[in-house]
Amino acid sequence: MSFPKQHEIHTRRFSRNLGLGLVLAAFVALIFGLTVAKVTQDEFTLPDVNNGAGYGQN
Amino acid sequence: MSDASMNASAIQTPDCQTKDAGFGDFFALLKPRVMSLVVFTALVGLLAAPVSVHPIVGFAAILFIAIGGGASGALNMWWDADIDRIMKRTKSRPIPAGRIAEGEAFGFGIALSGISVVMLGLATNFVAAGLLAFTIFFYVVIYSMWLKRWTPQNIVIGGAAGAFPPMIGWAAATGSVSIESVLMFILIFTWTPPHFWALALFMKSDYDEAGVPMLTSTHGRRVTRNHILAYTIMLLPVSFALAFTSIGGPTYLVAAVLLNALFLRGAWTIWRRDEAAAEADGFATEKKVFRHSLYYLFGLFVAILIDATFRGMDIAPFTSWSL
Numbered sequence: 001m002s003f004p005k006q007h008e009i010h011t012r013r014f015s016r017n018l019g020l021g022l023v024l025a026a027f028v029a030l031i032f033g034l035t036v037a038k039v040t041q042d043e044f045t046l047p048d049v050n051n052g053a054g055y056g057q058n
Numbered sequence: 059m060s061d062a063s064m065n066a067s068a069i070q071t072p073d074c075q076t077k078d079a080g081f082g083d084f085f086a087l088l089k090p091r092v093m094s095l096v097v098f099t100a101l102v103g104l105l106a107a108p109v110s111v112h113p114i115v116g117f118a119a120i121l122f123i124a125i126g127g128g129a130s131g132a133l134n135m136w137w138d139a140d141i142d143r144i145m146k147r148t149k150s151r152p153i154p155a156g157r158i159a160e161g162e163a164f165g166f167g168i169a170l171s172g173i174s175v176v177m178l179g180l181a182t183n184f185v186a187a188g189l190l191a192f193t194i195f196f197y198v199v200i201y202s203m204w205l206k207r208w209t210p211q212n213i214v215i216g217g218a219a220g221a222f223p224p225m226i227g228w229a230a231a232t233g234s235v236s237i238e239s240v241l242m243f244i245l246i247f248t249w250t251p252p253h254f255w256a257l258a259l260f261m262k263s264d265y266d267e268a269g270v271p272m273l274t275s276t277h278g279r280r281v282t283r284n285h286i287l288a289y290t291i292m293l294l295p296v297s298f299a300l301a302f303t304s305i306g307g308p309t310y311l312v313a314a315v316l317l318n319a320l321f322l323r324g325a326w327t328i329w330r331r332d333e334a335a336a337e338a339d340g341f342a343t344e345k346k347v348f349r350h351s352l353y354y355l356f357g358l359f360v361a362i363l364i365d366a367t368f369r370g371m372d373i374a375p376f377t378s379w380s381l
Contacts, residue, residue, distance in 0.1 A: 012078050012080040013078055015082070016080055016081045019081030019085075020081070030114075030117075030118060034114055034118055034181055036114075037112045
């Protein structure tokens, strides 16, 4: 059994889907990188949850 | 809707979208060539600022400024699709070529605008994000929708949109606006008209056919030549003023002297020429000045970067330079 030749519209859709997938993967990696950069900076402090304080109240 | 019925409806309505767009078509909506200037000037604004930025935060800032600039390009193409179909230069863009529907371009532009502004705010600060949001608004609403088809001063006022990126880069690093970033803004703002009018002198027919009021058609080519010289003279104090701020330095001062001399000589030659002389040599001077104007802006911003690098290395004449 032979498959019919892929229509050009599907080739273009594949390029769009692949591109979008790569962009989303890069976005996830960037957010991860940004998070690491932010939490390792000197001015970053964790909220003091032991005393019942929330974010920005430590 | 099946592929077959989609194709059938596309054949019946050739003005509508006739093809599924590829990834490259959406990238083309972002005006990558314009984006390169946005990226470069924003990067200089960010690196010249007297605050060190984490490399990943800096990268994210430039990326989201570029995406914001690209989003405004997509919205501009959505709004200008009717005139893009007329002009030779823009006929092959994704919307007039039928590869992307107008609604898709609008949705894409709006989505990217929102993502870029919010992400820039989260990655850096909301002064930079506010400036980016205003830049997108200015380019799309003030320039594209209002000024472009209404007044020959479109390029003068609309040039502000292209002048904001170094200010946004600076704000991303410092969280504020200062004299240095305002002067970088004014430099690009004053540079845009002579740069664009030099182009309009040898690309005349395209804008005429689309009904976009360019100074060359509404006030004549003699007036355009006068304006090019006037704006180039106005550029001098702005570009020299930057040399004596905290981001200026010996490299910038030397570059400003040389590049201003070149640009001024070109503008002077354009002013002295008449149409007969220009047509005789195929607008060679106008084309040369247009090219020089690109080197002018690129050269000045590279000089700012060089001075910032030497300042960072704590080399004497660079660290104690500003007044």
